[in-house]
Amino acid sequence: MGAPSTPDPYQAIAQLGAAPLWRYFGDVLPAQPKPKAVPYLWRYAALRPYLHHFLETCSLEEAERRVLMLVNPELTEPPATTTSLYAGLQIIGPGETAQAHRHTSNAFRYVIEGTGAYTTVNGERVHMHPGDLLMTPGWHWHDHEHEGDAPMIWLDALDYPITNAFDANFFELYGERTQKSTVPDDLSSRQFIHGQLSPAWAVPHTSSSPVGNYPWAETSRAFDAIADDAVGSEVEGIILEYKNPLTGGPVVPTMSCRISRLRPGFRGARTRRTTSAIYHVVRGTGTALVGDQHLDWTDKDVFAVPPWADFELRNDSGTEDAFLFSWTNEPVLRALGFLREELPERGSQS
Numbered sequence: 001m002g003a004p005s006t007p008d009p010y011q012a013i014a015q016l017g018a019a020p021l022w023r024y025f026g027d028v029l030p031a032q033p034k035p036k037a038v039p040y041l042w043r044y045a046a047l048r049p050y051l052h053h054f055l056e057t058c059s060l061e062e063a064e065r066r067v068l069m070l071v072n073p074e075l076t077e078p079p080a081t082t083t084s085l086y087a088g089l090q091i092i093g094p095g096e097t098a099q100a101h102r103h104t105s106n107a108f109r110y111v112i113e114g115t116g117a118y119t120t121v122n123g124e125r126v127h128m129h130p131g132d133l134l135m136t137p138g139w140h141w142h143d144h145e146h147e148g149d150a151p152m153i154w155l156d157a158l159d160y161p162i163t164n165a166f167d168a169n170f171f172e173l174y175g176e177r178t179q180k181s182t183v184p185d186d187l188s189s190r191q192f193i194h195g196q197l198s199p200a201w202a203v204p205h206t207s208s209s210p211v212g213n214y215p216w217a218e219t220s221r222a223f224d225a226i227a228d229d230a231v232g233s234e235v236e237g238i239i240l241e242y243k244n245p246l247t248g249g250p251v252v253p254t255m256s257c258r259i260s261r262l263r264p265g266f267r268g269a270r271t272r273r274t275t276s277a278i279y280h281v282v283r284g285t286g287t288a289l290v291g292d293q294h295l296d297w298t299d300k301d302v303f304a305v306p307p308w309a310d311f312e313l314r315n316d317s318g319t320e321d322a323f324l325f326s327w328t329n330e331p332v333l334r335a336l337g338f339l340r341e342e343l344p345e346r347g348s349q350s
Contacts, residue, residue: 033274037072037082037306039290044089044112044281044300048153051091055151060096067156070302080161082276082304084329085255088156092117092146100143100174105160106208106252107136110280110325111216112155112300116148123182124212126189128152131216131282133242133325137208137252138163139170143178155280155302157327159254188212198245209244209251223261234269235343236313236324237262249331256330262286262315262322270312273341275328277305284322287314 010020021028047068054066067088071079081087090109092098094116109119111132118127119134121142126134134154136142146152163169191199192211202210222240232238238261242251250256262268262284270289279288281301288295288303289312295303296316305311315322333339 033308035083035276035306035308036074037080037276037304038074039288039293039295039304039306039309040072041288041295041297041301041303042070044302045298047089051089051153052151055091055093060092060098064099064101065156066091070304072304078161078164081278082161082306084159084161084165084276084332085278085327086156086158086160087278087280087302089153090156091151091153092144093151094146094149096144096146097178098144099177100141100179101172102139102141102174103160103171104138104169105158105163106138106254107142107156107158108251108255108257108327109134109136110155110157112153114148114150114152116150117144117146117152118185119144120179120181121212123179124187125181125185126212127186128154128213129216131219133214133219133251133257135209135212135214135251137206141174141179143174145178157255157278159252159329162254162329162332186213189215192245193218202246204244204246207244207247207249207253209242210246211244211251214242214251219259228263233260235271236260236268236326237266237315252331253335254329254332255327257325257327260313260324260326262313262324264315264318264320266313266315266322268313269343270310271341271343272308272310273328274307274333274338275330276307277326277328279303279305280325282323282325284315284317284320284324286316286322288312289314 060066067090069079069088070081072081111128111130113130115129118125119142121136122140188211226238239258242257244251281297281299283299285298290305291309297303
């Protein structure tokens with residue numbers, strides 16, 4: 001068969017929907033991950049006044065959800081916090097209701113400040129308090145109502161970058177603005193909050209946790225019960241994972257949620273992982289060394305750690321503990337066999 005008659009065979013095959021692999025090896029098979037996301041820190045103290053501004057100037061009827069998305073500078077279209085994870089700050093005022101809806105993406109809320117609000121998830125009212133972790137698994141109806149006397153702010157988290165990457169996201173509005181309560185308030189938390197003692201009649205219907213709220217009171221009690229001389233993780237201190245009590249796995253199949261206590265003066269081992277991670281400072285001051293960036297964090301700040309970036313945590317206080325809530329896409333990577341971690345200082349790898 002003779003050579004093509006076109007003067008530019010590369011242009012010709014492009015028009016036929018083909019491309020030469022040898023020109024793209026470095027893009028499709030890189031020597032190591034090349035994430036688009038960059039290390040970044042969002043200052044809560046700087047963003048909080050704007051949350052209150054939009055509370056006064058933008059109704060929930062206009063906004064659906066009054067949220068300031070935490071957008072990584074390199075992930076603006078569509079906006080995301082890391083390549084596969086999203087975070088945003090949401091505010092709701094006294095007497096407000098947020099329209100009930102559901103979506104394929106898994107979501108959760110970590111409460112930052114205020115009391116008096118609750119979210120209703122598939123008919124269960126789950127009340128919010130600072131430090132609580134509230135779950136909204138994928139395709140669960142959820143809405144918010146606030147009966148308190150001051151604004152409430154929480155951190156929203158979703159896995160929609162993952163869901164959208166698979167073109168698998170669906171969204172649907174509920175037929176009414178809010179759901180009716182169909183079970184006793186906070187029932188799931190009260191049933192499953194007793195550690196390893198879970199209701200024997202409960203059968204897992206999904207891979208998501210049945211717990212509606214992991215309250216801060218229980219988290220604090222768990223930390224208090226751990227002896228001060230516990231070794232913990234050399235990377236993230238005394239780190240606890242929120243678990244699905246029926247499976248022992250992560251709270252949702254796509255995201256792992258954890259919380260760390262960094263003792264005064266803690267300096268973590270430097271590591272790098274293939275996971276994307278987002279950290280919220282519950283309390284304390286410190287530094288995250290991410291790649292060549294020094295991210296100096298304080299109370300309620302949020303920062304992003306891209307995949308395969310050198311990473312080190314430090315508690316800058318010599319007298320006070322620091323607490324960091326975090327979530328990653330580790331369950332997805334583990335299920336697909338993509339999870340990898342390296343401790344450069346010690347030359348170990350897993």
